[in-house]
Amino acid sequence: MTDLTYTANGTYDRNGIATINICIPAPPTNNSYRTELHNLSKITSSGSINVIFCHFTNGQTVPLQHNSFDYRMGFDVNNSLRHPGAVDFDETLEEALFIFFHDEIFSQRDRTYFFNHIEELYPLIKQQGNQNQDVLLKLAAKSTTVQPRKVGLSLVIKR
Structure with missing residues (x-):
């Protein structure tokens, strides 16, 4: 069975309202999850790609292992923090790449890495489907071997 931990499904509408x-796991009652949303949308040689990057931490230093889509987020993509060089999220496009990154350190360096590799990641997800990956420790601003550094890469569709 394919491990889909950290991947996402969901939609966004013509007003940029996303339900992901x-x-x-759903957060505990004390909501110990912390997230930051960043717009990494980009114009490439093949056109515009919508990208939302969600940095996530749960205060733990081990990766999660889960098999159902229990954590629900609702947000306006237009209120996401814009990464340097990113363009506006285009609500007219039919899909968006959603990057859900689990790490205890919220680093600009990690976001820049993903922003620089969108042209490689997007076709990979289009061809092979939603997936999770380990993220290289050397990319971390402060590398340790105990950080989860896991990423889920998913396509989210416009409804």
Whole structure:
């Protein structure tokens, strides 16, 4: 069975309102999850790509393992922090790449890495489907071997 931990499914509408379900446990009642949303949308040689990057931490230093989409997020993509060089999220496009990144350190360096590799990641997800990956420790601003550094890469569709 394919491990879909950290991947997502969901939709966004023509006003940029997104409803995303992520394959991690629902937060405990004290809501110990912390997230930051960043717009990494980009114009490439083949056109515009919508990208939302969600940095996530749960205060733990081990990766999660989960098999259902229990964590639900609702947000306006237009209120996301804009990464340097990113363009406006285009609500007219039919899909968006959603990057859900689990790490205890919220680093600009990590976001820049993903922004620089969108042209490689997007076709990979289009061809092979939603997936999770380990992220290289050397990319971290402060590398340690105990950080989760896991990423879920998913396509979210316009409804």
